[in-house]
Amino acid sequence: MRTVKPKKFLGQHFLTDLDVAQRIADTVDACPELPVLEVGPGMGVMTQFLRAKPRPLKVVELDFESVEYLRRTWPDMEENIIEDDFLKMHLERTFDGKPFILTGNYPYNISSQIFFKMLGNKNLIPCCTGMIQKEVADRICAQPGSKAYGILSVLIQAWYTPEYLFTVEPHVFNPPPKVRSAVIRMTRNTTQHLGCDEDLFKRVVKSTFNQRRKTLRNNLRPLLTELYPTADHTTFLSDPLFNLRPEQLSVQQFVSLTRRVASLA
Secondary structure (H helix, E strand, O other): OOOOOOOHHHOOOEEOOHHHHHHHHHHHHHOOOOOEEEEOOOOOOOHHHHHOOOOOEEEEEOOHHHHHHHHHHOHHHHHHEEEOOHHHOOHHHOOOOOOOEEEEEOOHHHHHHHHHHHHHOOOOOOEEEEEEEHHHHHHHHOOOOOOOOOHHHHHHHOOEEEEEEEEEOHHHEEOOOOOOEEEEEEEEOOOOOOOOOHHHHHHHHHHHOOOOOOOHHHHHHHHHHHHOOOOOOHHHHOOHHHHOOHHHOOHHHHHHHHHHHHOOO
16 A cells, blocks of 8 residues: 655654554553544554544544545544644534543644644543654643743643653654654643633733743733733832743742732723
């Protein structure tokens, strides 16, 4: 059977090591019974192991060549192979509104966008696993005070508990990426509401990390001016808290900061 040539513009790096593929597929076992949606299956190196699990499985693939390959390889999956862009999907329709596990060997050029979509559908996705660029995995799992701690760390950890599972070297891919990869799992925590305006929380986090070498005071000032253009923010920003840099704040401190920003209204 003719194979699929990886396409650079889609960020495709096909995994070739079956042992690694099975290890990644097995990460969904921590969340038993739920159906699984695999993103970017390519030629199905992970799909074959996911198919063996006693639970519903669907795959979403944008590359038409990969879709045709999957259909020829597993004709019984015809109705469960979705030819679409994951980032544009209405995920509530995937399993008739039921929660599911998200997994995949994610295209590295859109992995952050995939996780932002996950956050937008957090009540549908109690567990997300898969392989991404190691640098991104480090950021997601980073703790306050580390250089890797940033926007992804805070926004994901507000709702999920991330686990760095294992590192994957470039030689197990075709073509080999120029970076190392990592497999992670993110499991929904018990938070149902942050206790602050969630949209404002995202704006505060993104604004404070805009220039991470600057203090909270310098990074927040433009946002405060935009939100409250006629207010004098001098007293508010005189608090010693604003001498800190964003990577020094925990998720809960960002929540508290968001409430304080909202109180200026």
